Amino acid sequence: MARMIPDMYPADTQSTAERTLFTALETGLDDDFTVLHSVPWLDGAARYLQQGECDFVVIHPRHGLLAIETKSGDASYDAQRRTWYRPDGTSLNKDPFTQAQQSSHHMEKLLRRDVPGWSQANPPFGFAVAFPDADQVLGRFTTHVHPDIVILQSDLAKLQSRIPSILERYRSPQVQMSSALFQRALDRLLPEFQVARSLRAQVRHQNQGLVRMTEEQSRYLEAARGNRRLLIDGCAGSGKTLLAFEKSLRLAESGSRVLLLCFNIPLANWLRDLARQHAPAGRVDVFHFHGLCEHVTRSTGRAFEVPVDAGSQFWDIDCAARLEKSLPEFPDRYDAIVVDEGQDFIDYWWIPIEELLADRESGRFYIFHDPQQNIFQRQNGFPFREPAMSLDLNCRNAPKIANYVHDVIGSSARSAGLHSEDIAPDERVIHSDDEERHVLAELVERLVGRERLDPSQVTIIGRHRFENSPFAAGLEVAGIPIVSETEPPTDRPVIRYATIYRFKGLETDCAILSGFSHGDDDRSRRELYVAASRAKALLFVLLRE
Numbered sequence: 001m002a003r004m005i006p007d008m009y010p011a012d013t014q015s016t017a018e019r020t021l022f023t024a025l026e027t028g029l030d031d032d033f034t035v036l037h038s039v040p041w042l043d044g045a046a047r048y049l050q051q052g053e054c055d056f057v058v059i060h061p062r063h064g065l066l067a068i069e070t071k072s073g074d075a076s077y078d079a080q081r082r083t084w085y086r087p088d089g090t091s092l093n094k095d096p097f098t099q100a101q102q103s104s105h106h107m108e109k110l111l112r113r114d115v116p117g118w119s120q121a122n123p124p125f126g127f128a129v130a131f132p133d134a135d136q137v138l139g140r141f142t143t144h145v146h147p148d149i150v151i152l153q154s155d156l157a158k159l160q161s162r163i164p165s166i167l168e169r170y171r172s173p174q175v176q177m178s179s180a181l182f183q184r185a186l187d188r189l190l191p192e193f194q195v196a197r198s199l200r201a202q203v204r205h206q207n208q209g210l211v212r213m214t215e216e217q218s219r220y221l222e223a224a225r226g227n228r229r230l231l232i233d234g235c236a237g238s239g240k241t242l243l244a245f246e247k248s249l250r251l252a253e254s255g256s257r258v259l260l261l262c263f264n265i266p267l268a269n270w271l272r273d274l275a276r277q278h279a280p281a282g283r284v285d286v287f288h289f290h291g292l293c294e295h296v297t298r299s300t301g302r303a304f305e306v307p308v309d310a311g312s313q314f315w316d317i318d319c320a321a322r323l324e325k326s327l328p329e330f331p332d333r334y335d336a337i338v339v340d341e342g343q344d345f346i347d348y349w350w351i352p353i354e355e356l357l358a359d360r361e362s363g364r365f366y367i368f369h370d371p372q373q374n375i376f377q378r379q380n381g382f383p384f385r386e387p388a389m390s391l392d393l394n395c396r397n398a399p400k401i402a403n404y405v406h407d408v409i410g411s412s413a414r415s416a417g418l419h420s421e422d423i424a425p426d427e428r429v430i431h432s433d434d435e436e437r438h439v440l441a442e443l444v445e446r447l448v449g450r451e452r453l454d455p456s457q458v459t460i461i462g463r464h465r466f467e468n469s470p471f472a473a474g475l476e477v478a479g480i481p482i483v484s485e486t487e488p489p490t491d492r493p494v495i496r497y498a499t500i501y502r503f504k505g506l507e508t509d510c511a512i513l514s515g516f517s518h519g520d521d522d523r524s525r526r527e528l529y530v531a532a533s534r535a536k537a538l539l540f541v542l543l544r545e
Contacts (some may be wrong), residue, residue, distance in 0.1 A: 002029035004331035017072035030161035054103035062176040064124035065103035102126035113141040121177040126170035137415040188464040234391030236533030240368040252283035256335035261408040263344035267505035293319040300329040324352040333358035342369030347381025399423030433470035444477045455493040463515035511535035
């Protein structure tokens with residue numbers, strides 16, 4: 001697929017022809033092509049500024065640069081009046097071939113002037129006009145139009161060969177430009193349609209790509225329709241929680257009563273709010289596992305008191321035992337059970353969970369998990385192993401963060417590439433608490449001050465409890481308090497600190513990691529993997545030796 005800039009078709013663009021050609025270029029060209037969409041330009045060479053806009057600029061390191069103007073529907077040209085008309089008799093404001101020609105000459109002149117090495121490489125350049133809705137040309141072309149530079153509906157399926165053939169009609173390629181020269185050319189063209197943006201604006205732009213479910217994820221979701229049981233493992237950022245919720249929602253909309261389970265309390269709270277907004281009333285119940293144990297136990301009239309010194313015996317064993325003991329008197333059962341964070345569930349928890357199905361034979365049971373996020377090192381003992389599917393496409397993290405995340409554990413997972421630009425993780429070695437507080441102050445001053453991020457977009461994720469972190473005891477950074485994630489909501493701007501154990505399953509625009517290390521042991525690597533994968537757009541890692 002071609003690299004598209006921007007990477008998603010702008011929702012406010014009304015032209016259906018541009019949308020059609022955008023998709024055709026993206027899917028029909030290989031990744032050696034870069035396509036810039038909607039490129040306005042100003043030429044200041046003459047006394048008065050000359051302005052224009054090019055619908056698409058296609059660039060290739062060997063084939064060169066092609067400017068494409070796009071027109072919807074049918075159009076006809078009157079040579080005597082030198083005017084283009086639509087079928088309803090209205091005229092086009094500008095001749096699309098003249099527009100495309102002006103754009104190609106402007107881009108070429110700009111690159112020759114400002115990009116060292118472009119003139120020496122001397123790549124082909126030219127222009128074309130696309131009519132994605134039209135499948136034939138009637139009559140004779142005027143003198144400034146040639147059939148070889150007209151792209152019709154039938155050409156959309158063969159753009160990989162069609163674009164180079166158009167450029168070869170202007171000039172045969174001489175040499176393939178170097179990657180450095182090609183990047184310099186892109187860097188010069190991009191400012192023509194970009195304004196300086198703060199990190200806040202870049203984060204907002206990147207997040208637009210996150211709402212788009214990948215085709216691969218959709219296939220997995222649809223495949224689940226034919227399986228009453230399915231075990232789905234996926235890398236961090238692959239959208240397991242989104243898929244688990246979407247699956248629950250679809251089951252509920254089809255009339256099923258659904259239990260949606262996870263391990264983490266904040267994640268359960270978020271999913272419950274989501275279900276209230278989108279799921280049919282009373283169709284989806286959301287619990288974290290221990291919340292389910294308490295709900296069922298109390299619903300049957302039994303006490304559920306958490307000991308002051310509650311440890312693993314209570315949370316791992318006693319809670320599940322109380323759930324199992326209360327189930328015979330618990331009236332509710334479910335047509336489907338969907339579990340997220342399955343790697344955090346212990347093998348004997350599955351016995352009472354499965355008993356919550358109304359019919360264990362026909363009931364649906366889906367478990368989403370990531371073995372690499374098993375930071376509690378538990379024996380999962382899933383109730384079934386087949387059928388199983390894998391998700392290895394990371395669509396949460398910006399590509400450079402995704403690469404960092406998967407390198408930590410040596411994963412072969414790949415980025416979905418939903419972002420046109422991203423910022424590499426910033427990793428620093430910290431030697432003391434004082435140094436860490438100083439570095440944090442500088443980061444917050446930059447992020448919230450100069451880069452205009454909202455404090456709510458920044459989360460500090462640590463290995464230690466808040467009271468044992470370098471940021472406890474009422475610390476303020478750049479006038480902004482650092483508070484625990486467990487503190488109640490407030491109207492004042494704050495930056496929240498959460499342990500990786502509490503923040504697992506959630507995400508944040510900007511994550512600052514505290515207390516982690518590149519340890520040789522498996523647990524250290526998994527903790528860093530889980531923590532780093534929470535960051536969608538910006539990641540700062542303050543490592544301890």
